Amino acid sequence: MKPTSAYSSNYERMSGNCTRIIASQMLQNLSPPITSSSYILDNACGPGIVSEQIKLLHPDAKIMVTDWSPAMIEETKERIEKEGWNNMQTGIEDVRDLKGLKDETFSHVFTNLGMPVPGDDESGVKITSALFRVLKVGGVALVSTWADRVWLNAFYNAARAVRSHEEPLKPMALKPELLRASWLAAQLEEGGFGNNVEVRSCVTYTEAGSLDELVENMMLAKQMFFAGYSDEELERVKPIFRGELLKLRTFEQVDGGVRVGMKAWIGVGWKKGDEKEIPV
Ligand SMILES: C[S@@+](CC[C@H](N)C(=O)[O-])C[C@H]1O[C@@H](n2cnc3c(N)ncnc32)[C@H](O)[C@@H]1O
Numbered sequence: 001m002k003p004t005s006a007y008s009s010n011y012e013r014m015s016g017n018c019t020r021i022i023a024s025q026m027l028q029n030l031s032p033p034i035t036s037s038s039y040i041l042d043n044a045c046g047p048g049i050v051s052e053q054i055k056l057l058h059p060d061a062k063i064m065v066t067d068w069s070p071a072m073i074e075e076t077k078e079r080i081e082k083e084g085w086n087n088m089q090t091g092i093e094d095v096r097d098l099k100g101l102k103d104e105t106f107s108h109v110f111t112n113l114g115m116p117v118p119g120d121d122e123s124g125v126k127i128t129s130a131l132f133r134v135l136k137v138g139g140v141a142l143v144s145t146w147a148d149r150v151w152l153n154a155f156y157n158a159a160r161a162v163r164s165h166e167e168p169l170k171p172m173a174l175k176p177e178l179l180r181a182s183w184l185a186a187q188l189e190e191g192g193f194g195n196n197v198e199v200r201s202c203v204t205y206t207e208a209g210s211l212d213e214l215v216e217n218m219m220l221a222k223q224m225f226f227a228g229y230s231d232e233e234l235e236r237v238k239p240i241f242r243g244e245l246l247k248l249r250t251f252e253q254v255d256g257g258v259r260v261g262m263k264a265w266i267g268v269g270w271k272k273g274d275e276k277e278i279p280v
Helices: 010-015 018-026 049-057 070-083 123-134 152-162 181-193 211-225 231-247
Strands: 039-043 062-067 088-092 106-112 135-148 197-208 251-254 257-270
Touching (some): 010 018, 010 211, 018 049, 018 106, 018 197, 049 070, 070 088, 106 123, 123 135, 123 257, 135 181, 152 211, 152 231, 181 197, 181 257, 211 257, 231 251
Parallel strands (some): 106 135
Antiparallel strands (some): 135 257, 197 257, 251 257
8 A cells, every 4th residue: 555645534644554454454365255145344443444445345245334432433424425335334332242233143243453442451352252242153253453553652752852751641552461462362262262263463554645744644643642731842742753753663765655664463263163162
């Protein structure tokens, strides 16, 4: 994917394609494949990034799109209308219980960067159990989590430079064990998938047409990282943040723009119906 100056919303500008690249990799070598009889859940959907990637490949795919945030569902509804996507339903659901959705309903369930739920470190198994419950036997769950979010250092270092007397805000901090492949594998195993799981790595990027644009896009998250800063402090933050982005080990100039690399895990769990067999 090429860096773009035409992201359509604040979410798109802030994420800079990083979730879209993972979504597109989730769909590669999908087993079982999506067919005309598939019924798909795009869970913790944000503005419908996974659905968008599915519709590019399978325009008539039947998809239920859910998120906890009514604002995200509104954005997704607008996108569905604008794109003229058919066979789509939307709903407000907590990914930890999916209580509005019936057992054994879907052939494919996707949760792209919806795990863990921020502030709930115990949410992993709740989520995978809910995914297992709503999947039909023969279906597959795909779940992604972060392994390495290099760009957070640029925010922390900029905050430290401007307010050297206080610890930077860390609203997106996760315990290191939650960034491991083994953590994702364990959540899928314990959620019901047993031995029918696999975890693979995925490189992704946050991208923009220029460094200045990347700074502007990422600074849309300033309320998270620089809450309570005065306008004068925020003015000082910006050039420091720009310099910190340039220092990141995964920062790159590329054809058409700049990008910062990151790493995610894609976990796959198959519901085969043999999960309760006792191994010998
Ligand atoms: C990082 S975004 C990922 C969005 C999207 N899947 C994508 O590929 O870009 C995380 C999403 O999880 C949603 N979310 C947070 N807590 C949730 C919960 N308890 N249940 C359902 N969705 C939740 C947020 O509203 C947000 O849309």
